[in-house]
Amino acid sequence: xxxxxxxxxxxxxxxxxxxKTTVSERLLYFSGVEARFGEVHEGSxxxxxxxxxxxxxxxxxxxxxxxxxxxxxxxxxxTPGHVDFTVEVERCLRVLDGAVLVLSAIGGVQAxxxxxxxQARRFGVPTITLVNQCDRPGADYLVxxxxxxxxxxxxxxPVHYPLGEGPDLRGVVDLLDLxxxxxxxxxxxxxxxxxxxxxxxxxxLHAELVERLAEMDEAVLDDLAADRRPDRATLVxxxxxxxxxxxLQPVLxxxxxxxxxxxxxxxxxxxxxPGPDDREPPRAEFLSDGSPHLVPPDPLADVCxxxxxxxxxxxxxxxLFVRVYAGIIERGARLWIxxxxxxxxxxxxxxxxxxxTHEVYAAGPGEIVxxxxxxxxxxxxxxxxxxxxxxxxxxxxSEPVLxxxxxxxxxxxxxxxxxxxxRLGREDPxxxxxxxxxTGQYQVSGMGELHLEVVENRLREQFGIKARxxxxxxAYREAVLTSARGRAEVEREAGARRLKGLLExxxxxxxxxxxxxxxxxxxxxxxxxxxESVEA
Ligand code: GDP
Numbered sequence: 416x417x418x419x420x421x422x423x424x425x426x427x428x429x430x431x432x433x434x435k436t437t438v439s440e441r442l443l444y445f446s447g448v449e450a451r452f453g454e455v456h457e458g459s460x461x462x463x464x465x466x467x468x469x470x471x472x473x474x475x476x477x478x479x480x481x482x483x484x485x486x487x488x489x490x491x492x493x494t495p496g497h498v499d500f501t502v503e504v505e506r507c508l509r510v511l512d513g514a515v516l517v518l519s520a521i522g523g524v525q526a527x528x529x530x531x532x533x534q535a536r537r538f539g540v541p542t543i544t545l546v547n548q549c550d551r552p553g554a555d556y557l558v559x560x561x562x563x564x565x566x567x568x569x570x571x572x573p574v575h576y577p578l579g580e581g582p583d584l585r586g587v588v589d590l591l592d593l594x595x596x597x598x599x600x601x602x603x604x605x606x607x608x609x610x611x612x613x614x615x616x617x618x619x620l621h622a623e624l625v626e627r628l629a630e631m632d633e634a635v636l637d638d639l640a641a642d643r644r645p646d647r648a649t650l651v652x653x654x655x656x657x658x659x660x661x662x663l664q665p666v667l668x669x670x671x672x673x674x675x676x677x678x679x680x681x682x683x684x685x686x687x688x689p690g691p692d693d694r695e696p697p698r699a700e701f702l703s704d705g706s707p708h709l710v711p712p713d714p715l716a717d718v719c720x721x722x723x724x725x726x727x728x729x730x731x732x733x734x735l736f737v738r739v740y741a742g743i744i745e746r747g748a749r750l751w752i753x754x755x756x757x758x759x760x761x762x763x764x765x766x767x768x769x770x771x772t773h774e775v776y777a778a779g780p781g782e783i784v785x786x787x788x789x790x791x792x793x794x795x796x797x798x799x800x801x802x803x804x805x806x807x808x809x810x811x812x813s814e815p816v817l818x819x820x821x822x823x824x825x826x827x828x829x830x831x832x833x834x835x836x837x838r839l840g841r842e843d844p845x846x847x848x849x850x851x852x853x854t855g856q857y858q859v860s861g862m863g864e865l866h867l868e869v870v871e872n873r874l875r876e877q878f879g880i881k882a883r884x885x886x887x888x889x890a891y892r893e894a895v896l897t898s899a900r901g902r903a904e905v906e907r908e909a910g911a912r913r914l915k916g917l918l919e920x921x922x923x924x925x926x927x928x929x930x931x932x933x934x935x936x937x938x939x940x941x942x943x944x945x946x947e948s949v950e951a
Contacts, residue, residue: 416743416779419692419712421487423684424738424783426494426507428535429517430527434547437671438517438680439491443769445602445677446482446489478507478724478736479783481766481773484681490783494531506794508538509697510723510738510783513688515680516544520554520668523562532567539695541658543665543687545680549577550584550670560666569664572624574654575679576617577668578610587668587676588617590624591654592647602674628653631662651686658687691781697721697740702753702803710740710807712780718742718750718800721807722792726785734765734785735792740807742800744784745777750798752790753806759790759798815847815860819867820885822856828880832857835878839870846870859884 429435482489494507494514508514514535518524535542546559556577564571578586578595586597588609595613596604609617625645629636632653638645645653657663665687669676696709699719710719724736737744744750749758765785766773778784792798797806823832836848836857847860861867867887874880 416714416777417488417782419781420690422512422690422781423487423489423688424492424510424512424691424781425489425684425688426492426511426514426535426540427517428494428514428528428531428542430522430525433517433519433522433525433528434671435517438515438545438547438677441602441671441674441677442489442491442681443480443482445674446484446681447769478726479767479785481768481783482681485685487685489681489684492783505534505538506723508535508540510721511535511538511540512691512694512781513684514540514542515684515688516542517547518544518559518563519548519551520546520556520559521548521551523559524566529566536661539661541661541687541689543658543667543683544571545676546666546668547671549668550582550673550675552581554581554584556668563664563666567664570627570662571666572627572654572657572663573620573668574624574665574683575667575669575676576613576620578613584670584673584675587679588613589647589679590617590621591650593617593621596676596679598673598675600674602677604678625650627663628657631657655687659689659693698808699797699805700808701805708805710805713741714743714779716741717804718744718748718798719805719807720744720750720798722794722796722798725788725792725794732787732789735788736783736785737798739778739780739782739784741780743777743779744786744798746775748800750800751802751804752792752796752798753802753804754796755790755792756802757790759786759788759792762787762789815845815862817863817867817887818858818860819887820851820856821859822883822885824881824883828882831878832874832880832882835874835880836870839873 427435427439429438479490479492482491492507492511494511516528516532516535518528532542544563546556548554549556554577557573560571560573563569574590576588576590577584578588578597586595586604586607588595593609595607595609597607598604625635625639628645628650629639634649635645635653638649654663654665658665665683667676667680667683669680671677691712696711699708699710700706701708710716718739719741720737720739722735722737726734726736744761744764746761746764748761750761751757752759763786764775764778766775766783767785775784797804799805821832821836823829833850836859840846840848845862846866847858849858849860850856851858859867859870861870864887867884871882871884874882
């Protein structure tokens, strides 16, 4: 079992093209290199793995992939980036302890990164930011940092500075101790003294960093008062405390494609992001009497775990990905599923790695493991040690916002269409299927255009039905009154962020009343500076 303080359950959130896939692959690669290095040179793996059994059919696209890093175990949890899949994102955010927001040094904060980031904040998930693609011509790290502060209204704290600009990028400066890391083509890193060409800028940023941390951390302040230069460990502890408290957002830089800064990112995950013991315990309810209960990460308590993803395999039963909150799940045990009022035998427990699967015999609080499902469990189910057990707080789902009329292309498919839509609706709590009493037509409501497109594709590919989707209508509309200045700003913002399926704002200013009509998509909030400019 893994110590709570050595666990990091993290997700990577990003807009498309920021480099989420490249960063994830590099993290898996470099942690693997490290693990193999440990094996060969020290005679042991970084972590004490149980005997392993390989299984085919599972890849790094898994819902959660494990990577060992410097005596820690990181679980990289896949978070879908698109807000149409708000529920998918929320399922994942629930089991995350921390997140890495990946931005591009060229594009900065985009609407999509902003939406997912705001969700992470709603779930209280502390975040660090990587400004990726610092090797691209025209990349400007400090502009990206300023953009982050302006768009996300956070206190961004640069803890890195790029060594070299654009295509000349060759490493990163650690602003905590003013050393630099340089990389060869394979990404092997070496630490060097601060090169003179960045000494001035890095010196100024370091001084600012120390000053800002002294305002919120006594140990740093004490050092300054005693005329001592705070050492790296003191600064790391200060950044960590402020990050966990949501007061600061540490910002790193790098270029995943060129293997620059990836080991630094892994270190930052371990140094600045919380372990399960740093988070508030989740809320649950005893089924026996409905009384509320917090679930602290106690290994001696009854098992309490949450299924956050079901993954089908080619052949064999699907895998349930679960996060354990309390107790220890052991191979051979029987877990109670309150929703199904049935027992699930734990036939095997797996940790998934980039290129292999390890079987483990037990998993304790904070851990993420996969187990075969033989009873029909689903996302959101609580797994308990004993009946009647407790259930983790259920999720509330937002109302669907786009509705389209769906008709089969061939009349003969009507019954199959009804059945298929009903099946999809059972799987996905944000999809609503209604039959119009007068016309007999099917009305399908979802979270956005992309969501409806996915339904259309699945009907065709999975159920063999060609269906016609009518023009979707928006289900949520709000009229706001704004000042002339506010209106100009809302219009500009809406124009800039009008992205397919992400944010549909129809602005129809009424010249007499000054009212604007805004059609909202889910998961989208107006930025605070816009909210302020909207008077009523
Ligand atoms: P995702 O959509 O966020 O998963 O982004 P990808 O990882 O697929 O990257 C999008 C594109 O940016 C791909 O063509 C990558 O090769 C490229 N890319 C990713 N990271 C970097 C980087 O650090 N530097 C440069 N120059 N290109 C990058």
